[in-house]
Amino acid sequence: MLDLFLPPVCVHCHAPLAEHGQLCGPCWSRIDFIAPPLCDVTGLPLPFEEEASDTGPPGQNHPRRISALALARPPVFDRARSVALYGDVMRHLVHSLKYGDRREGLALFGRWLELAGRDFLDDTDLIMPVPLYRTRLWQRRFNQSALLAFELSKRTGLPVNVHALRRHRATRTQVGLSERQRRRNVTGAFTLAPKHHPLVKNRNILLIDDVLTTGSTVDACSRVLKKAGADRVDVLVLARAGHSDGLQL
Numbered sequence: 315m316l317d318l319f320l321p322p323v324c325v326h327c328h329a330p331l332a333e334h335g336q337l338c339g340p341c342w343s344r345i346d347f348i349a350p351p352l353c354d355v356t357g358l359p360l361p362f363e364e365e366a367s368d369t370g371p372p373g374q375n376h377p378r379r380i381s382a383l384a385l386a387r388p389p390v391f392d393r394a395r396s397v398a399l400y401g402d403v404m405r406h407l408v409h410s411l412k413y414g415d416r417r418e419g420l421a422l423f424g425r426w427l428e429l430a431g432r433d434f435l436d437d438t439d440l441i442m443p444v445p446l447y448r449t450r451l452w453q454r455r456f457n458q459s460a461l462l463a464f465e466l467s468k469r470t471g472l473p474v475n476v477h478a479l480r481r482h483r484a485t486r487t488q489v490g491l492s493e494r495q496r497r498r499n500v501t502g503a504f505t506l507a508p509k510h511h512p513l514v515k516n517r518n519i520l521l522i523d524d525v526l527t528t529g530s531t532v533d534a535c536s537r538v539l540k541k542a543g544a545d546r547v548d549v550l551v552l553a554r555a556g557h558s559d560g561l562q563l
Contacts, residue, residue: 325410325419326403335421337403346399348430348554353381357394357554389529391536392546393434396526396554397426404553408524412458423552424465431466431520431550438548439517441467441474444535445481445504462552463522472520478510479535500534506542515543520550527555 322331324338331338337345351360358381398404410416411423428435443459451457460476467474483503506514519539521532526549536547 325416325422326406335418337422341403344401344403346401346404348396348398351379352395353384354379354433355384355393356381356389357396358383389536390533390540390547391521391529391549394526394529394532394549394551395430395433396551397423397430398553400525400527400553400555408458408553411461412524415456417461420461420465423462424469427462427466427522427550427552428469431548434518434520434548435470435472437518438472438520440513441472441520441522442479442535442539443474443476444521444523444531445476445479447481447483459523462524466522466550475510475513478506478513479538480505480507500531502534504535504538506538511542514539516545518546518548519544520548523549523551525553525555526551 322334322336323329324331324341325335326337326341329338329340348357348359352358353360360379360381400408407419407423411419431438441463443457443463445451445459446454446457457476460474463474463476466472481503482505521535521539523532526532529549532549536549539547
């Protein structure tokens with residue numbers, strides 16, 4: 315009965331569909347999903363299948379394939395995975411969630427995140443979304459990264475904590491800033507209260523965000539978590555800006 319008044323439509327172009335919360339075929343085909351071969355550290359799509367490489371001492375587990383960018387500028391986080399590149403359709407989907415509070419695609423996004431994060435979800439202990447500063451959270455009324463984290467938690471059963479990691483300093487929007495400006499903008503912006511250190515000490519933490527551009531924000535969060543004793547910090551996002559041969563960390 316409800317479908318008579320609110321018929322299911324594509325979450326991007328609003329073309330009629332048989333089910334709610336889905337994409338039509340043409341919109342689906344316009345998404346650049348990120349698929350192997352990937353750099354094991356950055357999650358960057360590699361231009362070709364590379365030979366397995368060992369970059370550390372014998373007897374330890376190391377990434378099998380590492381991009382030149384990851385070797386030249388190792389990130390603070392351990393591994394990152396992204397659903398798709400930040401093209402037109404993904405940009406609209408992210409903006410609709412982030413700025414329009416359009417939540418009809420959340421179940422679909424949760425499935426995508428689960429697939430993209432399959433390399434490390436099995437040994438993840440705790441999910442944490444990248445936090446917003448309190449005034450921005452008050453203005454927006456929700457944190458889109460937290461919505462994604464809870465959706466992933468529903469699918470995997472992994473616990474979520476949205477209170478321990480905090481953005482205790484207001485920062486400028488990262489849009490339009492250079493890589494150096496982005497890193498300076500978020501330096502010292504995040505904190506973890508001492509009472510929350512037992513939550514992350516010796517744990518594998520999964521950070522969730524909507525978009526990864528230079529990695530400045532997730533690096534700042536990862537630095538705080540590792541200082542508190544986290545064994546590993548991985549990153550999982552819906553979209554990644556750039557392209558395979560020039561994508562920034």
